[in-house]
Amino acid sequence: MTNWTPDLASRSGPRYLAIADALAADVAAGNFHSGDRLPTHRDLAWRMGVTVGTVSRAYAEAERRGLIGGEVGRGTYIRAAPADAGNLLAHDRDESENLIDLTFNFPPPAAEGGVLGETLVEIAGDENELQSLLAYQPCAGRRAHRAAGAKWIALSGLEVDPERVVVTGGAQHGMLTALAALTRPGDRVATEALSYPGIKLAARLLGLRLDGLAMDDDGIIPEAFDALCRSGEIKALYCVPTLQNPTTITMPAERRAAIAGIARRHGVAIVEDDLMRLLIPDAPPPITSYAPELSYYITSLSKTVAPGLRIGFVAGPPEAVDRLAAAVRTACWMAAPLTIEVGARWITDGRAERILAARRREAAARRTRTLAILGHYDVKCGEGSLHLWLSVPDPWHASALVAEARARGVAITPADAFAIKRQDATHAVRVCFGAAVDMAALERAVNILAELLESEPPESLGAVV
Numbered sequence: 360m361t362n363w364t365p366d367l368a369s370r371s372g373p374r375y376l377a378i379a380d381a382l383a384a385d386v387a388a389g390n391f392h393s394g395d396r397l398p399t400h401r402d403l404a405w406r407m408g409v410t411v412g413t414v415s416r417a418y419a420e421a422e423r424r425g426l427i428g429g430e431v432g433r434g435t436y437i438r439a440a441p442a443d444a445g446n447l448l449a450h451d452r453d454e455s456e457n458l459i460d461l462t463f464n465f466p467p468p469a470a471e472g473g474v475l476g477e478t479l480v481e482i483a484g485d486e487n488e489l490q491s492l493l494a495y496q497p498c499a500g501r502r503a504h505r506a507a508g509a510k511w512i513a514l515s516g517l518e519v520d521p522e523r524v525v526v527t528g529g530a531q532h533g534m535l536t537a538l539a540a541l542t543r544p545g546d547r548v549a550t551e552a553l554s555y556p557g558i559k560l561a562a563r564l565l566g567l568r569l570d571g572l573a574m575d576d577d578g579i580i581p582e583a584f585d586a587l588c589r590s591g592e593i594k595a596l597y598c599v600p601t602l603q604n605p606t607t608i609t610m611p612a613e614r615r616a617a618i619a620g621i622a623r624r625h626g627v628a629i630v631e632d633d634l635m636r637l638l639i640p641d642a643p644p645p646i647t648s649y650a651p652e653l654s655y656y657i658t659s660l661s662k663t664v665a666p667g668l669r670i671g672f673v674a675g676p677p678e679a680v681d682r683l684a685a686a687v688r689t690a691c692w693m694a695a696p697l698t699i700e701v702g703a704r705w706i707t708d709g710r711a712e713r714i715l716a717a718r719r720r721e722a723a724a725r726r727t728r729t730l731a732i733l734g735h736y737d738v739k740c741g742e743g744s745l746h747l748w749l750s751v752p753d754p755w756h757a758s759a760l761v762a763e764a765r766a767r768g769v770a771i772t773p774a775d776a777f778a779i780k781r782q783d784a785t786h787a788v789r790v791c792f793g794a795a796v797d798m799a800a801l802e803r804a805v806n807i808l809a810e811l812l813e814s815e816p817p818e819s820l821g822a823v824v
């Protein structure tokens with residue numbers, strides 16, 4: 360057991376929150392190992408001169424944030440570092456492993472390597488440009504880069520003044536930037552019951568409480584959102600209305616208008632993550648278009664052009680731009696100007712749209728091939744999607760399918776990774792078809808999944824005593 364005693368001298372506010380915050384800071388600083396046991400409630404209370412009830416509330420808060428766990432006979436212990444979402448987002452592929460990894464939501468390959476080479480040569484020929492790209496830039500991004508962002512956003516049907524656009528290092532950073540500008544630790548943020556795992560990481564980092572909202576085939580159910588807003592103060596809604604991750608649902612226009620109307624009535628900010636949008640030609644208008652005064656619209660080039668460039672844009676209400684820029688400055692001062700310059704050139708001269716068209720063609724071919732093999736199961740796979748959401752047929756459990764697939768060299772992601780509340784982790788898996796190196800690898804992997812689903816799951820209960 361550790362004899363951890365937090366120093367609360369610099370922390371204000373309720374003692375129990377200060378203890379939970381101190382624990383979070385020590386976990387983030389790497390001062391604990393997974394499994395380390397914490398002092399008992401009584402022991403810590405005695406050493407800190409607080410009541411046992413204060414320590415119990417602090418531990419309950421830390422448990423709610425996923426930092427610690429507790430079991431009878433084992434006491435209170437540090438959980439493995441972000442086990443639920445962090446590891447599932449990790450992408451250190453072991454090249455020596457003979458694995459077809461369909462866990463990562465990649466756009467399928469397109470021939471943009473040559474285009475990048477050409478662009479770097481263009482930039483290299485301009486000495487002034489080279490010098491200026493080596494310098495610090497305005498935190499919100501260069502004027503030309505923000506204008507490129509506004510042009511990219513306009514493809515989604517939103518006209519925004521470049522002054523409202525802040526450049527970020529991708530949509531994940533955009534989401535963190537918007538939430539950091541909008542919220543304070545302890546605030547509640549609503550999201551889809553099954554959501555992109557990056558929101559869980561962002562919420563954990565910012566100390567936000569997430570509320571998962573019930574969904575139907577059109578996305579968030581408006582009544583569920585309304586009821587949540589009535590139940591207490593909700594600071595923001597984070598949602599992915601187009602080709603939602605993981606369900607691939609695209610919310611129809613009427614539903615978008617209803618969600619925006621509810622947010623307006625309750626004064627709830629909307630963080631609309633729309634990075635998949637350009638994968639389909641005619642998505643309904645962004646939710647932001649129904650409530651621009653309280654919306655933060657996020658997009659990036661990751662799913663449509665190239666994730667490695669790390670280019671994202673956030674367009675917020677005019678009065679929020681300084682706070683967004685401050686959030687970027689706090690995290691990284693500015694998004695890296697060299698890659699932003701590459702992306703901005705591509706957006707401005709149309710190369711980005713040509714790459715997007717190639718990506719879309721390849722994604723459509725892969726989707727068709729995957730559906731030909733798995734389409735007779737209960738699947739969601741909206742047109743334009745880069746992945747398929749498969750409800751695992753009885754008697755399979757999602758965890759058993761993931762384990763068996765892995766044993767046969769195919770990695771897929773179970774619903775747990777996306778569930779905001781544990782009870783929403785249905786027996787479903789996400790299969791990313793963009794991630795396979797080529798169509799042949801994809802077919803091999805998907806055929807393995809089909810063979811498994813057609814067979815009986817392994818009998819594991821025999822081993823339980």
Ligand SMILES: Cc1ncc(COP(=O)(O)O)c(C=O)c1O
Nearest residue numbers: 464529530531555599604659661
């Ligand atoms: C819904 C959603 N938002 C954000 C991201 C992160 O995107 P980026 O690579 O632009 O940071 C992803 C990546 O899968 C995503 O699915």
